[in-house]
Amino acid sequence: MTYDSYIFDMDGTLWDAVDGYCDVWNAAIGSFGIDCPRIDRERLFTQMGKPLDAIMDALIPGDFDREAFMKRLAELEADIVPRCGGTLYPHVKDVLGSLCKQGARIFLVSNCGARGIDNFFSYTGLGEFFDDSLAHGTYGLCKADNIALIVERHALKRPAYVGDTQLDVDSAHAAGIAAIWAAYGFGTAEGAEHRIDSFDRLLSI
16 A cells, blocks of 8 residues: 555654643643642653643642643643644654655644644644644644544545554544554554654655
8 A cells, every 4th residue: 555645643653842832831830830840851751642621631630720730731732832842753853854755745633732833833743744734722622633633625535644552543443544653753553554663764655
């Protein structure tokens, strides 16, 4: 099977921004005066790939204004992430450029907040490669529904989703498309049509 379009997950697939996200979460917790353990890389790493509200429920106990907290989290992310960013995995920019030159269409679907993808593009400068993108925070849809929406919106014929967790593989299949597991990322997965151990291995599929 060859693919004419690729829909990418962001965190754990294109870059690692966990340390920056820890700064965002800790700043939000501090501004609300919430008494909870500091969010470090080890704690946040286990939650990567989930929607932000699910991460909040898992990491921050107690009674507080969750809606206001999520709004503050988004504000802090928009300030912090475009400055401190994250680390792109090796070969990401070159491979995206190669895929586009070969005629493939490129998309991004992430479980991040509404501003998360814009922050990613702002820091990395990779927005030029992507035809479209959707975040969980845009419409509140699950990842499978956002993948399906991208496929429908652009009438994609042979798309594949590239992600690093079981949720990514399951979401791709629920949307009716193939999955490519990025085994170098944050999670483990079974059932994907393909596995890549580094980003440049996409060019061999």
